[in-house]
Amino acid sequence: MKTTAYFESVVRPKRPEIEIAWIEQVLANPIKTVTQIDRRMCHWANIPEADGRVLRVVTLEDGETIHNAFFDRNFFKKQQRGEQP
Template sequence: MRKRPNLKREWIVATLTDPLRREVQPDARIRYWGRVELSDPVKSYILRVVTLEDGETVHNAFFDRNYREAE
């Protein structure tokens, strides 16, 4: 969070509790994607949160510009 002050803790928690998609990486870390609605201007962004193997410890979080809906 220190390196990304533009991200709010509640966005990360919401992504972990109700993700759009969840994927386990080969190194056992877990990726979660969630939608973040910003009101000014009204836009929707996709937040990717990567946790360690325990699924709770956040390793990284960022807005994912390359996210594509799964087919």
């Protein structure tokens, strides 16, 4: 798994509860993928082991290099209300 320096120096220490296996799961089976204006890609998926919360993984434009990962409360709330996130 390729990662950015930002991911290693900021994200991993700040969010140690996010498991690498979960990040790989999101990239392998996203429920939604969007390309941002800056060409980074956002991938979302529910993580059953984290009470079904939605993990958002941001990659560089190659779709493989991990730049950020966090639980997306807004996506999860919309999903719970039956809205299209």
